[in-house]
Amino acid sequence: MSEIRAPDRNRAILAPPGTRLYAVGDVHGRLDLLNRLLAAILRDAASSRAPRRVIVFLGDYVDRGPDSRRVIETLRQGPPKTPQWSGFRWIALRGNHEESLLRFLDDIEIGPMWLANGGYPTIQDYVGEPTPPPDDLAALQEALRRALPLEHAAFLSALPTWHAEGDYYFVHAGIRPGVPLDRQSPDDLLWIRRPFLVSSADHGKLVVHGHTISPIPEVRPNRIGIDTGAYVTGHLTALVAEGAGCRFLTT
Numbered sequence: 001m002s003e004i005r006a007p008d009r010n011r012a013i014l015a016p017p018g019t020r021l022y023a024v025g026d027v028h029g030r031l032d033l034l035n036r037l038l039a040a041i042l043r044d045a046a047s048s049r050a051p052r053r054v055i056v057f058l059g060d061y062v063d064r065g066p067d068s069r070r071v072i073e074t075l076r077q078g079p080p081k082t083p084q085w086s087g088f089r090w091i092a093l094r095g096n097h098e099e100s101l102l103r104f105l106d107d108i109e110i111g112p113m114w115l116a117n118g119g120y121p122t123i124q125d126y127v128g129e130p131t132p133p134p135d136d137l138a139a140l141q142e143a144l145r146r147a148l149p150l151e152h153a154a155f156l157s158a159l160p161t162w163h164a165e166g167d168y169y170f171v172h173a174g175i176r177p178g179v180p181l182d183r184q185s186p187d188d189l190l191w192i193r194r195p196f197l198v199s200s201a202d203h204g205k206l207v208v209h210g211h212t213i214s215p216i217p218e219v220r221p222n223r224i225g226i227d228t229g230a231y232v233t234g235h236l237t238a239l240v241a242e243g244a245g246c247r248f249l250t251t
Contacts, residue, residue, distance in 0.1 A: 005182025006167070007202045012244035020050040021241040022249075023170055024057045025212040026095065028231035029065025029121060033251045034074065037182035037236045038247050042084055047227075050242060053088045056163050058210040059095020064118035064231040069125045069152075076155045078151035094159035095172040096190040096211065102156055105145055112232040118231075128188040161189040168241060169205035173212070174223070177201045196223070208239055219250050 004013040015021045027034050034197075035088050045053050057075060061150045062068035075092045079085040100114040101122060115134055123140055124131045126147040132139035162184070167179060174196030181204055188196075191210055200201045203222050210227035217237055218225035228250065230236035238249045 001223055001240070001247045004205065004206060004219070004224075004245050004246055007200060007222065009069060013167040013187060013206045013241075013246075014244055015168065015241045016052075018050050019052040019054060019165065019242070020048045021165055021168060021239070022053070022055040023208045023226060023239040023241075024055060025166075025226040025228060025237045026058065026060035027065070027071055027236060028060055028063055028097070029068040029071055029125070030230050030236060031065075031067035031070045031074065032238040033136065033230050033234065034071060036251045037249065039240055039251070041238060044240060044249060045088075048242060051087055054165060055088065055090050056165075056170040056208075057092040057241065059093045059159070059169060060097045060227075061092070061095070062101055062119075062122045063097045063114075066121060068122040068209065070151050072155065076151065081096075083178055091116070091162060091163050091170075092155075093170060094156075094161050094190065098156050099190050102153075103177075104141060105153075105162070108137050108141050111140065115176060130248060137232060154185055156200070161186050164205065167205050169203070170208050170209055174209050175203060175207055177203070199227075213243070218219070 006013055025242045040148050050073060072119060079088040101108045120134050123144050132143055141181045144240045171189050173190055174192045175184050177195060177199040194224050207223040209225055212225055213227050213229040214225055224239060226239050227238045228237045230234040238248050
């Protein structure tokens with residue numbers, strides 16, 4: 001494992017003692033890749049003596065890919081009830097695409113933006129055939145309201161926007177530089193790009209995020225981006241962190 005050091009502070013970034021951390025980038029309806037990556041994580045975890053294993057999913061489970069519904073069901077169910085998954089904890093964060101889906105249920109005005117960013121395959125996946133055409137927003141909204149299982153709606157509504165472990169801060173998009181972590185705006189956590197991406201500030205923790213695609217994981221002293229564009233590239237990436245080291249798994 002390579003070591004990451006904090007900017008402006010000559011110390012290593014540490015995972016909590018006795019813990020192996022995993023963070024999974026944007027899935028976007030690619031259940032095939034999610035299943036392959038989870039199998040790789042399970043194999044990888046067998047090499048650690050850490051009694052605690054945590055997987056943080058960084059959001060954007062829906063849209064663009066073909067299997068949003070089954071991705072949500074997989075995450076909603078949590079770790080399989082098998083001996084191999086004993087000791088694992090799964091934490092799913094909210095992404096801007098889950099936010100858009102939820103908002104569309106009550107606000108038809110968000111429809112054009114959501115559909116332009118890949119929302120229609122999610123509606124098709126939940127509604128089935130026939131699905132109203134993309135230009136009939138009222139019919140799409142009503143069809144999705146009827147088709148979205150209550151359990152899925154409750155799961156999506158309850159997703160947190162961040163999670164912290166040791167020196168790591170997990171979030172979908174990023175943070176607003178200069179704002180304390182406990183005062184961040186939910187909109188920034190879900191949507192921010194340039195002000196966060198270009199910042200070299202010490203954020204107090206190492207921010208691990210998705211949202212912005214890069215061909216390979218983007219490692220900076222103050223952040224690590226792991227959205228490798230799974231829905232189009234076929235590469236779904238996970239960060240692995242234990243002690244002072246980190247590395248990556250990818251499909």
